[in-house]
Amino acid sequence: MSPARSQSVGQPPDTMAARVEACTPCHGNKGEGTSDVYFPRLAGKPAGYLYNQLLAFRGGRRKYPPMNYLLEFLPDSYLQEMADYFASQRPPLPQPVTSEASGDVLRRGEALVSGGDAAAQIPACASCHGPGLTGMEPGIPGLLGLRPSYVSAQLGAWRYGTRTAKAPDCMQRVAARLTEADVTAVAAYLATLPVSENAAPSPKGAYALPFSCGSAPN
Structure with missing residues (x-):
């Protein structure tokens, strides 16, 4: 189905923007996010990533009852339309926060995000999410503008x-090597990063991933 649909005189517009209004209480108008620290921004993320998450919620691989219920009977084509709609939105990213974390914690976060930890076999976040942390088409999301609680x-x-994600599940592989302190450090550091007006995902193939990832096939 096309996002643009015919409408009768006197009826509200039957557009994808109108149809996804059910998403706005949690994810904000146009998917820009809300004040709730656990509901993420959807706007501007790669359509492939968003589509994969919608499939995961519909199939129960990701478990959150309201999302599982809302998506249970929606067909693949409609989930793709929803993903395409939110991927096309470009509201401004939220401004960075002033972190209460210590300097040591933020320095550890910066080290993991920018360079990883070779001794622990942890690749840099930037090696998968891009030099500017804006993600890459079709399936790798950006990390800018996310709240620490959500990242944690x-x-x-x-x-x-x-x-979980499609095998090989690269995020599970990386996250399993992080300590609780590492998680706190990464989340705190990411939230302090400045945002740019152009935070669009990089084109597919813009950089090589450090290993195979089922959610972002070559």
Whole structure:
């Protein structure tokens, strides 16, 4: 189905923007996010990534009852339309926060994000999410503008296997090597990063990934 649909005189517009208004209480108008620290921004993320997450919620691989229920009977084509819509939105990113974390914690976060930890076999976040941390088409999301609580929760979910992705599950592989202190450091540091007006994902193939990833096939 096309996002643009016919409408009768006097009826509200039947557009994808109108149809996804059910998403706005949690994810904000146009998917820009809300004040809730656990609901992520959807706007501007790669359509392939968003589509994969919608499939995961519909199929139960990601478990959150409201999302599982809302998506249960929606077909693949409609989930793709939803993903395409939110991927096309470009509201401004939220400004960075002033972190209460110590300097040592932020320095550890910067080291992991920018350079990884070779001794622990942890690649840099930037090696997968891009030099500017804006992600890459079609399936790698950007990391700018995310709140520390959300990042911590997602990394924790991967560490303990409550969030999974297509095999090979590269995020589970990385997160399993992080300590609790590492998770806190990465989340705190990412939230302090400045945002740019152009935070669009890099084109597919713009850089090589450090290993195979099922959610971002070559």
